[in-house]
Amino acid sequence: MHKSQLAGMIIDCQTDDLGEAAAFWSAALGLPAVPDSRIDETRYRHLKTRPEELPVEVQRVDHPSRVHLDIESDDKEAEAARLEALGARRVAETIGWIIMEAPTGQRFCIVNPQRANFEQAANRWD
Amino acid sequence: MHKSQLAGMIIDCQTDDLGEAAAFWSAALGLPAVPDSRIDETRYRHLKTRPEELPVEVQRVDHPSRVHLDIESDDKEAEAARLEALGARRVAETIGWIIMEAPTGQRFCIVNPQRANFEQAANRWD
Numbered sequence: 001m002h003k004s005q006l007a008g009m010i011i012d013c014q015t016d017d018l019g020e021a022a023a024f025w026s027a028a029l030g031l032p033a034v035p036d037s038r039i040d041e042t043r044y045r046h047l048k049t050r051p052e053e054l055p056v057e058v059q060r061v062d063h064p065s066r067v068h069l070d071i072e073s074d075d076k077e078a079e080a081a082r083l084e085a086l087g088a089r090r091v092a093e094t095i096g097w098i099i100m101e102a103p104t105g106q107r108f109c110i111v112n113p114q115r116a117n118f119e120q121a122a123n124r125w126d
Numbered sequence: 127m128h129k130s131q132l133a134g135m136i137i138d139c140q141t142d143d144l145g146e147a148a149a150f151w152s153a154a155l156g157l158p159a160v161p162d163s164r165i166d167e168t169r170y171r172h173l174k175t176r177p178e179e180l181p182v183e184v185q186r187v188d189h190p191s192r193v194h195l196d197i198e199s200d201d202k203e204a205e206a207a208r209l210e211a212l213g214a215r216r217v218a219e220t221i222g223w224i225i226m227e228a229p230t231g232q233r234f235c236i237v238n239p240q241r242a243n244f245e246q247a248a249n250r251w252d
Contacts (some may be wrong), residue, residue, distance in 0.1 A: 006155050009135050009180070009195065013230040021230050027212050028228070029132050029197065030249030052178040054135070065231035067193040071137065071155065086153050094194050102140040102154070105191035123156030 003122035004079045007072035007114050008055040018045060018060040025058050033058070053114060070097075072118060076110045082125055083110070085099045129248035130205045133198035133240050134181040144171060151184050159184070169228040177242060195234050196223075198244060202236045208251055209236070 003033040013021040022045035024032040039046060039057070047056040073079035078099050080090055086102040098110040116122075139147040148171035150243035152159040157173040165172060165183070173182040206216055206224050213229040224236040241247070 006157070006175075006182070009193075011195075011230075011232065013180065013232075015230055021217065024212055024214075024229050029195075030130065031132070041251075046240070049132075050178075052176075054180045065228075067135075067195060067232055069137075069155075069193060083154055086150055088154065100151055102191075103150050104137075105139055106137065106139075106193055 001080075001104050001124060001126050002073060002075035002078040003118070004071050004073035004082075004110075005115070005118065005122040006054065007070040007111055008057060010068050010070060010109075011056065011058045012061040012063070012066045012068060013058060014061055014063065014065045018043070018058065021045075021060070022047070022058040025056075029056070040103070055115065066107075070107065070111050070114075071108065072092060072113045072115060072122070074113055074118075074122075077114070079110050123125050127250060127252050128199060128201035128204040128235075129244070129250050130197050130199035130208075130209075131241070131244065131248040132180065133196040133237055134183060136194050136196060137182065137184045138187040138189070138192050138194060139184060140187055140189065140191045144169070144184065147171075147186070148173070148184040151182075155182070157182060181241065192233075194232065196237050196240075197234065198237050198239045198241060198248070200239055200244075200248075202238070204251070205236050246249075 015021045022033045033045050034048045036046040047059045089101045091099040141147045148159045159171050160174045162172040171184045215227045217225040
């Protein structure tokens, strides 16, 4: 048995100025950009949503700008296998996450559990 | 005074088979694809999230697949002007929504209020 759920919406920005990109998205969405010691602030900025809401992050990237979603799981490998069985493709892997591609072409990531409600709210896959 | 907030995450799928695309994303995210009489089901499928969570829709599109976000506002024109002042660009307009482009390149839409919590939760722009 493993568990997973939608973990966040990541706004990937191809920019040299992460602060400026985060300032735009913070103002546009009306979500404060807050310091978060758990993340690498040279690459990420956290936009604060309500605790029960989906987290939103702004990320500095080298590839063209896009929006991607993250799925969190307590077993990333089992989750990748589950998603492959649904038709997704494994693109790349790092220590922290697995990059996948949906049958419809969007890239998304499998990450470790991050949301406070993971234990009680995530889907169980037996 | 007008108000706005993040309204939803839209999974744009370049596909002839919206049902198949929605089935993948429904299973991947563990969110049931439910009938919704308020939307055009030849173009959209609603993935059911908890009431306090961000809505997720799967949309059939002709352009390459992506994920985009929607901002809802009780005054779409004032919201477009506010976002232009922040550096966004107006791309196109229909009766139902305004398509915008962020300074960092992502497309997003301004739509009418849709979330149940709009009145009490949206940001006020004076």
